[in-house]
Amino acid sequence: MNDELTNLRDEWEEYKKPIKEEIFETKQQISDKRVEYQYKGDKIKELKKELKQAVMDIEHKKKVYSYME
Numbered sequence: 001m002n003d004e005l006t007n008l009r010d011e012w013e014e015y016k017k018p019i020k021e022e023i024f025e026t027k028q029q030i031s032d033k034r035v036e037y038q039y040k041g042d043k044i045k046e047l048k049k050e051l052k053q054a055v056m057d058i059e060h061k062k063k064v065y066s067y068m069e
Helices: 002-068
Strands: none
Touching: none
């Protein structure tokens, strides 16, 4: 009985190994994607800020140009 229980426990552990590995890998992929999306989100915010500044610069140059005419 004890040997049977030990064998069943060993089989169960062997069965769980690939499942645990898959869960770990999936969590790692999710974590990697979070980091990537955070970086991309920050990059988009930076580009929006630069674009807004460029528009403001153009508006200023238009005003200066109009004044100079």
